[in-house]
Amino acid sequence: MMNDLFAIPVERLQGVGSSKAGELHALGISSVGDLIDYYPFRYEDYRIRPFHEVKDGEKITVQGTIASAPVLQRYGRKSRLTVRVTVEGLLLSAVWFNRAFLQEQLAIGREITLTGKWEQRRRQLTVAESEFPDKGTAKTGTLQPVYSVGGGITQAWIRKTIDRALTQYGAMIPELLPAELVSRHDLMPRREAVMRIHRPENSQEGQEARRRMVYEELFLFQMKLQAYRAANRKQPDGLAHRVNNEEIRAFVGGLPFELTDSQKQVINEILADMKRPYVMNRLLQGDVGAGKTVVAAVSLYATVRDGNQGALMVPTEILAEQHARSLAKLFEPHGIQVGLLTGSLTERKRRDIIASLQMGLLDIIVGTHALIQEDVFFRRLGLVVTDEQHRFGVNQRSILRRKGMNPDVLTMTATPIPRTLAITVFGDLDVSTLRERPKGRKPIKTYWVKHEMMDRVLGFIRREADAGRQAFFICPLIEESEKLDVQNAIDLHAQLRQALPDLKIGLLHGRMTPAEKEAAMGTFAAGETHVLVSTTVIEVGVDVPNATLMIVMDAERFGLSQLHQLRGRVGRGEHQSYCVLIADPKSENGQERMKAMTDTDDGFEIARRDLELRGPGDFFGTKQSGMPEFRLANLVNDFAVLEQARDDAAELTAKEDFWTSPGYARLRDYLLREARPQGEPLD
Template identity: 80%
Template sequence: MSIHLFQISLTQLQGVGPQKAEELHALGISTVGDLIEYYPFRYEDYRVREMHEIKDGERITIQGTIASLPTMQRFGGKTRLICRVTVESMLVTAVWFNRAFLKEQLTPGREITLTGKWEQRRRQMTVADSEFPDKGGAKTGTLQPVYSVGGSLTQASIRKMINQALIQFGALIPEILPAELLEKHALLPRRSAITRIHRPENTLEGQEARRRMVYEELFLFQLKLQAYRATHMKQADGLVHPVNNEEIRQFVSRLPFELTGSQKQVINEILHDMKQPYVMNRLLQGDVGSGKTVVAAVGLYATVKAGHQGALMVPTEILAEQHTRSLGAMFEPYGIQVGLLTGSLTERKRRDLIASLQMGLLDIVVGTHALIQEDVYFRSLGLVITDEQHRFGVNQRSILRRKGMNPDVLTMTATPIPRTLAITVFGDMDVSTLRERPKGRKPIKTYSVKHNMMDRVLGFIRKEAEQGRQTFFICPLIEESEKLDVQNAIDLHMQLTHALPELAIGLLHGRMNAAEKEATMATYAAGETNVLVSTTVIEVGVDVPNATLMIVMDADRFGLSQLHQLRGRVGRGEHQSFCILIADPKSENGQERMKAMTDTDDGFEISRRDLEIRGPGEFFGTKQSGMPEFRLANLVNDFEVLEQARDDAAALTASESFWSSQSYKELRDNLNRDAKQQTEPLD
């Protein structure tokens, strides 16, 4: 919107004094521009309905003639006004609460319009609003906007102020979008859309106005991201990796398994970026068990062969140790040295490893956030890979990247992100997706049960153990909490030890030191422990192919994506695997999550449902940078518009004319001044 409207004080509006302006400030409205862009979140429908269309429990508007004198009832200082009204050929009972002043106006034979909740069985309406046509009936037949209000502000007062703002300053509303986009998407002009969103004549008009403003909101946001990409991300200041395709083919051909089509495509995308003179900034997302580690290994192999070093940062020591073992085995035949850097290394080992990195004797280092400590230096860092990127803050990731001269960056996540969020939050990144399972992987059978079925669950554990298979048993807390009535790991370990004396039961939780955790996991991985009782410390990446049963206690206490991550710890071998979710059937959100988990094991579908249940902010958690708050757009429902807006913004910022033509001046000015939806590009 024009800068002029955002410079106009609220007190310049007729009828708005300092007190009203203060109340508007509390809603985040500081200027006339803010007020005009303060959109309704729904509409109250005052359009008159015919009786045959009406369903029980609906909020409706009907019109009729008063048929009897009203009666008044008093109870506890409150009043109940009852009157019969003839609507079409039906006699309807109208009931008002605490509207005693209306009694004198309810005269038989007078026309009246009633809005309220309809009770079919009693042919009765609890009236929320009523008007008399002989007095004008301003609301009758209209859609009235409903806004978020607070303090002494009422719907009537904010409607009046917005209406006044449109009358006084509506002519100053400029067009921001270029004519070709308005034509391409058949969008209303901006002034018309803003006016209609506040004062729609009918539902279709309101929908068209909203469609225009949602597109604009998403387009302007995407324009910021795409402009950032155009001016920062594709500058020719990155490392050029001279990738030898024949060497890559040989490396892949010697792997003990065949790559999926999806893995091959993603590897091509990554290697293509690594060959370019600009910095790669790519997100690799894939479902649990989709084979991201192998893709990362090919990238690391390519950077070492090009004469550089690679770094892989992961959130836990368990995962770091696992990756070091698997990468070490892959690279050993090629003489590529892989090191492990975690907080639990002895001082001497740490010093030796850092010296090897600095001198270039170590090709690849895998580590936790210990990698970003000040005294860690590389001879030539060419590729930075962050696994489970959402576990690290923006600053942590950027510190690691700055340890090289513009190294290529690959961030990986096993929490599949709905496409809309990937486009929104990671708009400054290229996104690669692994969708296929490696060959031979069987879908995991998932069941939701109540706590009283524990005996059957124990029987299932015994059955799997008799066949030589292992069980993960997960619970939310380490020890008792007064706030949450949940099973804890220490108690559960004791109970299972008593209930299953013939089995070896292990215990793993976050308060154990690194050596204890490593020993526990090594024992379990070797098959010496039948059941591992654990907190969610094993959520990410732990690979035990012989584990076929995942049991989650108090599953309704976990988020949907987290449950899917836990389920992904089994199903990694040749045997059929199972996931049993023990949940409270009375938990409403829990029921929704359990249904989603038992309906599908597709991580992308799971994440879509998680987004619907929790919303974008909760989906990423409070630490996630870059999650904008939109006034109108809904990332679940408006995904098609978001994709259109992203494509349009990318095409526009890639053209020379956008940066120089007068016809795009308003958009360029908007990029520079509108910090309201500014997102910090990740890294």
């Protein structure tokens, strides 16, 4: 029956001609089912309240009697219409702007309903909407839904059209949830909830309707993920790695540092996955500097020891070069060959790398998106690792996977989110989390200063340089912008050279050639440059243990997680490190971000606050990660419902009779129709 509603064109409704249908299509509404599922995002409250409850500046609806003749004042094409109205024995002024046509209707003694903003001091109501009860009223005393509209679609028209759809087709709205879940969570029946979310009698009713529909939305999303996962686990489809535990222990024992307990646990989880004959889809998340790279190295070592090749894809050339160097150093004693493939290689070098990869002469390849070019082939690809997964599109990751016969996949991110949220959102991935910092790492001290304190910041740089340390200085833009009043890297580089003439000041930005970037980063990493002025090209992964000072100019321009990533570029050596945020104190969101940064250096807490400030769409990068967009649910506010929905979906899909019982037929039909999960992040 649900199919029936989505099979009925919206043009079947009275008042929806070809022009309006086109406007609705632009909103994603092509069927009656789409229209009924087009929920309001808030309600306008036209209920009349006792006047003594009204606070200054509030929007209110009142009912009263006109007590004076209207006064009309004109200012060119603009006008102001004022009349006295008695409300509950109080005489107030009602003011309309640019509504001169109402003058003749405002007769003394006539009843009137007014909605507008109340100004206590003036005893004045600035009227947004007015109605006369003797004409009949559609809004007074109600909660009116407010929808996202555009083009020629008005609120009044879409309210009327949805109302017609509910009146004509409401009886066809099906129940999708199993009866036991409706009963367990005390949910409204679906038909009633859909009706009430569009036509609430009161706030409580609207909230209950929304609770039901939010649960359903999250439950159905989780059912798609769980069903897809269950279907894929019925038949072995991957490479069962033969992992030699003794070799792994010997490799780990030969590392120049001791693994944390968290790293050991995560490695065990990954290796257990690799041993199974199913494709591994695991998300490895951890705070900045938590040691994800060495976990990836152990995993790559395991696949190579089983006779396979490994691939590590990263978002930038600088990071690819750094990973290639560090992995080569780790693997050299074990005879494992590591190659680097980036867009800046000469054609001859590129051909040699590709040939070596295809013949199996290279065991591990590290690269940027150059790895997914059509002419890149592997002899036997066993493990794909992607670093900073949110920076790669869904298609880019899937192309790399298809270069092997269902290789295992390890996805890494240094943008941590609460583990339970990660499990719930990426429902078809297993999630491993690194919480510990490697031993000996000191917390980074973070300060927020105003632009006027630049002299003190320069003094701080000089003190660190005199002690043999180095500093990053980050800017939002490469060169001057007329739109944004921000310091740029090129100008700042010149200013610092003038202010600190005895120090060597380097420059790094995205428009430099790969050779120029390599030279700038190389001299800084070698300690030949005291200060590196850079854009956020160094945000991810660049490792300079001697750098102890991170300064971010116009820090309010950056997101919280990005600031935390930048801060993570220091604090990698034995010396105390610092992060100085130079920000405008008048920026409201900026203040919240600066406070969060100075309050904590826990990436998971930073991520939680970032999620609250930005919302899930921006946080996860909806376009890149395949993050689902929900009609009603909010992943911050509705998180408890999300977890419950996931547990319910996992329980239901694990039951044998779910796949066979007629009682679940409608839900199974829904899953078949939806086919693949919207938020499936790796394919």
